[in-house]
Amino acid sequence: MNTHNHTRALGTEAATAPFKTLEIERRDVLPTDVQIEILYCGICHSDLHAVHNDWGGTTYPIVPGHEIVGKVSKVGESVTKFKVGDLAGVGCIVDSCSECSHCQDGEEQYCEKGWTVVFNAADKKHGGITYGGFSEKIVVNENYVVHIPETLDLPGAAPILCAGITVYSPLKHWQAGSGKNVGIIGIGGLGHMAIKIAKAMGAYVTVYTTSQSKADDAKRLGADNIVLSTDDEQMKNCPKQDIILDTVSAKHDINSFISLLKTDGSLVMVGLPAEQLEISAFNIVHGRKSFSGSNIGGIAETQEVLNFCAEHNITADIELINVNQVNEAFERLENNNVKYRFVVDMVGLKQ
Template sequence: MKSKGYAVLEASKPLVPFVFERRELRPGDVALSVSYAGICHSDIHQAREEWGPALFPMVPGHEIAGVVTAVGSNVTKFKVGDKIGVGVFVDSCRECSSCKAGLEQYCLQGMTGTYNNYERDGKTLAQGGYADSFVVDENFAVSIPDNLDMAGVAPLLCAGITLYSPLKNWKAGPGKKVGIIGLGGLGHMGLKFSAALGAHTTVFSHSPNKEQDAKSMGANEFVVTKDPKELSKLAKDFDLILNTVSADMDLTPYLQLLKLDGTLVLIGLPINPYKINTPVLLAQRRSISGSMIGGIAETQEMLNFCGEHKIVSEVEIVNPDYINQAYERTISSDVKYRFVIDAKKFN
């Protein structure tokens, strides 16, 4: 199947128009016309080989929202015309304990990334969603509620589930105090979900000008992190803190905010390892953990939750020829809050 999109032909080069072949429909596959594709910061890291050697040519994109155009002979989950989404991975071994538990993102043999990865045959280069069409196994796609804006849905397939999963795992809800470090593409989704789940939610940000946005999205409190005194006032106050920031930072001031048995969950991925203040961990039996996206079933649960609560990402829609500028603006945090590509313009 011929597909038109944008690709990086070699590391750190600008994205350019690119025509390529997707696999022909298998019995269990669905084909979709891509409506919108989100720009994730991880797209930039991989296109520039900041996370290690990458595979080129690379069509990035793992926040894909579209409409089914064809189904394979064995497909039962979707029909032509359905609105569906595809996220960070498109296959897994399906046999290990993680996969059987619905945690395909933690597949013991390794999940198959939507791009910058080979398919399970070890030969076919997977290409992502910056394109007009996509083909995926029905088991790795999810239904999009009809009442949600498709452009705002696209980032939910990565940014959304990345925050929803830890909030659910650590049981955020009424009676719990949750902190969100950073109010960017990830953080604003964490705020929306935490508030909708009923938790008392505090946003920690170095940008005072984001307070109004935070309050409008459901924050109960907004703390400017440039002032250490403001942080110290909240010592031993939080059940759960989610760190969405990928920059190098000192975790100690935030660990001190956790109450007995509180947990700091790392979501942003810094280039350098964190230094951990062990005495602060021991003092209140605090924990540091990590979380990575979510499984297919949980992603569907998240989208259903979004449909019920009318939650979508805050986005700026751009045309394909603006992708390179959008990358630079993403790096400089000049976006409210995610860029989404109008994939209909790839034709």
Template sequence: MITAKARAVDGPDTPFREAEINRRDLDTNDVLIEIKFAGICHSDIHTAHGEWGEVNYPLVPGHEIAGFVTEVGAEVTKYKVGDRVGVGCMVDSCGECVNCQKGEEQYCLKGNVPTYAGVDKYGEPTQGGYSTHIVVTEDFVVRIPDNIELDAAAPLLCAGITTYSPLQHWGAGPGKKVAVVGMGGLGHMAVKIAHAMGAEVTVLSQSLSKKEDGLEFGAKDYYATKDPETFQKLAGTFDLIINTVSAKIDMDAYFSLLTLDGTLVNVGAPAEPLEVNVFSLIGHRRSFAGSMIGGIRQTQEMLDFCAEHNIAPKIEVISADQIDEAYKRVLASDVKYRFVIDTSTI
């Protein structure tokens, strides 16, 4: 076994502590990665706090991982020692079902293996990127382009692909009007990516406090959703709305902003159920959809797209001792726009 240093929680209300975890010895197709940076995702907080169901504690979160290959298994062909690589929200899947065969491993019919809070094919619990090392099969590792700094690359492995995937799938591009709900870690990436794709982008946020940033990131317009006139003024405007917030909102109000045949896609995952009045959809043949990250092939495509268009998240690098405070600040919307842990401080 390989021993790694980590930061773990022992329950939904406990602080992070120093820990040592075991990583498996390399199988023939495995890659050992020395983690340099790990992003903090809202999903980490939901899971650490036990809000998405039962958790097998102790838990090491983190699925936005960037680092270097330090060792490879005997049959690895895709990577070599020294390569700049990343790991996102999953570390394995069955590889055989129709969805996996299509390169949509995130929708594996047998269930993909999440980077943390899951169980791998060896029957061992998975632990995430708030650690110094991780072992992953090469098929679930992606290459980080040279012109993306490793600290900025980490959030792309979740925030980047979570927004890139629906924008691409629903055809964001020239001639399309796209609205992004929320201007947090996911939202600011959605604005940057949609703009780079050629769409006309509008931000819908609770207040105008981040308007200057939104326009800088590529939005044409920015509206406060606390203002009821926003929904009157923008009624029937958007071809596509990407909802990035992990909170319960008035879905029918946002459906009213869609054009004929428009689609609202939820990528935020609130713990509470969302209420929908079907008449908000059928009146204009509108669609309500969901999207979850992307497959490995699309994740690599996203990284290459971001490299080509010089897209990177706006981050705040923190030490491992600041994780608990970072969680509090995320919940208070006090971050612009993604915390990234320098794992050398673990």
């Protein structure tokens, strides 16, 4: 029989209710499980959407957080990949069928039977609902845990587990690199990581933004070219792109960006607007262009992006906050008032 242990967490009980301290249950450590004492957890736009039930289907109480960095505090007797004291991370995926072709290929994010999200998902194997990283500790099967390189700044590394892998996976898949033009729409949590990673891959990076203040900051982040997307003249004169990553999670016109692609270029959606997007058929037919999407990355690729970021000394630009500032942080995130990722110091939960 599987027993449970109590853990303090930060969650909310309704779409409009503030965050407060809750007591949740974590399963006891099974033979292949790793227990992680959570040190830091990033706040992503997906957390905001889920908490507010923007996509429907939220179960309350909800404990969000899927950019988790911590230290292994306990391992099951069959665990081979981790030992107590290791730095470890958990992203969006905490389980999958492990048998379908996608899981076998290390692409658990496309699991045919559906993977289990780290928070607010039905736990098919252990029952109940999953709770995320806004908590003291988490228990996860070792196959869904990654090693955090010791050279990375820990709070700054947390967003690599979602924002980092979400942009790394499509940049790698569409072969960003030397001699390629990569466009990035939006400079937020995802966009600012995309600039750093695409540059480290050797690409020529153009950033599209509606904000002059963010345009000024894009150069510091490593962008080669900045285009104010509200300026028709700048849009008309900017270089044609091999790949454009669209990181925007609000309604916007994507046809003006598709027309900036080279022949055979692809606009890849990684943002998740709640509204439907409209695409002109003429726009993609002319030039054999693609409108594509990409969803996070598998566990092996998440480890790969962490190693890549360590090698190139890349971390997120973060604002480190304590647990008492989470309500304010979600409000500010809604108003896009953060450069560029909030990360919560979870130590405050223990007090």
